[in-house]
Amino acid sequence: EVNINAGCPSDRVQSGSFGACLMNTPQVVAECVDAMKQASDLPITLKSRIGVDDMESYEELVNFVTTVEQAGCDTFIIHARKAWLKGLSPKENRTVPPLNYDWVYQIKQDFPELTIGINGGINCLEDALNHLDRVDSTMLGRVVYHQPYLLCDVDAKIYKQNTTKLSREQVLLDFIEYMKNQSNQGVPIRSMTRHILGLYHGQPYAKKFRRLLSGATVELGHLYEWLEFIELEQKYKNG
Template sequence: MQYQAHRFSVAPMMDWTDRHCRVFHRGLTKRALLYTEMVTADAVIRGDRQRLLGFSAIEHPIALQLGGSDPAKLAEAASIGAGLGYDEINLNIGCPSDRVQEGRFGACLMAEPELVAACVSAMRNSQSMPVTVKCRIGIDDQDAEADLQRFIDVVAATGVSTFIVHARKAWLKGLSPKENREVPPLDYQRVYRLKAKHPELTIVINGGVETLDDACRHLEHVDGVMLGRAAYQNPYILADVDQRIFGDNDVVPGRGQALSSLLPYAAEHMRNGGRLSNITRHVLGLYHGQPRGRAFRRLLSERATNALATIGVLEDAIALAEHGYGRDDQSDAA
């Protein structure tokens, strides 16, 4: 199954793209492909599946990102994910953290394309959902274009046809995960050349994309664009995705509309014992650069974090941001 959703997706981000974040993002875009945080195969097999893997039907299309290097475990985890209804299973070959390297998965596996091929082959054979790979353009001193080409060739031979490529190499020693998102230089041209050499593959570019204008420029060369931190820190960027990226004619949702549509979900979450702040922490950037945006963030930061906070706190925040009820702070350059 080929997803047009790959044309635009929101990156898997640890501690950020949980189920509440994804529901919020879905209120802004119907078409973008959403990803879970990375979950290890061991956690999927042995952990609390409802807590780790639970999601709402409104989140579709949604992909489960797995981490691991044991083909049998990844196959079992992929089968579990498919059984739960995920639309795609993605293997993380891009994370450079020490903890991930110690577990022998993530970006370090770019040095072992045959093992990655064994993993994705097992994952594909265990279930019927598409299996995709998210990788880097290289690691450490193994960053010649020929190395990336060999990695893609070996893995694609298993039948995997979609690769999300972070256009920076990863330094596995000496740089933190944060520095690996910022220090190694971006090389978009390498990803463009990869697509040109493999027109039969779906190549999605990731890394340093800040705006939809950036995304549109990349789409002249590759099949899709994945947005990461920009989509989280300034989420209203997602409201224009369906029109600008997918050509839909639907009315662009307003900020207040997106938050109001979140109210029933938030109320249900709280009835089930959850806290309001589990949800509101993801919406703080919605009024970035807008009048009363700072007051909106302050209200939620001060009131929604209270263990006894009710849905009325979110309603008050909407009223403040949209209509100026309550404290009025017209200055928001942040």
């Protein structure tokens, strides 16, 4: 798919007239969709907010979706809060404007033929499942970054598949193999390990793991030592 971003509130993005400010100009988004459809056979999808700045009403959101849909976009992922383009930082724009999931549910009701995804503040798979009763998909952002291991429950909890769940250590071993390949192509180890700092979130050694990967130098050897440490701890725990 090719996804148009009509949800990002950053100044840099605004100065380029893309991201969330595009919600003020649905016709421009429709023209983009039209041009993209002519240039590519891939599905064109859109990520948006429920509104920006002075867009106060549900009808304005409906007008936006209608205009973009008519250009041929049939998949919308909607971050269920407005973006306030004046006065809030991008970080604040992910927490301060209140979440309004009902408008996203209503869009699905009013446009049943569209694929509607919901995003914003969904912090566990149980909540994701509840949203899936009302919309077609859910998007989890920050929680996956902070607690990546929750992805290991997706097959069982969301897709009801009876697969064996990998342990954190198995995930780590797979990731080490990935990092070896990438490192051979010149990718710095630290630029990869920074994405797994939260692997042990909620576990006794979460802080120790973060610290290990936050030192002045980060090497794959540290991760092998970590795996040995965990193995010893588990042996000790199991007597």
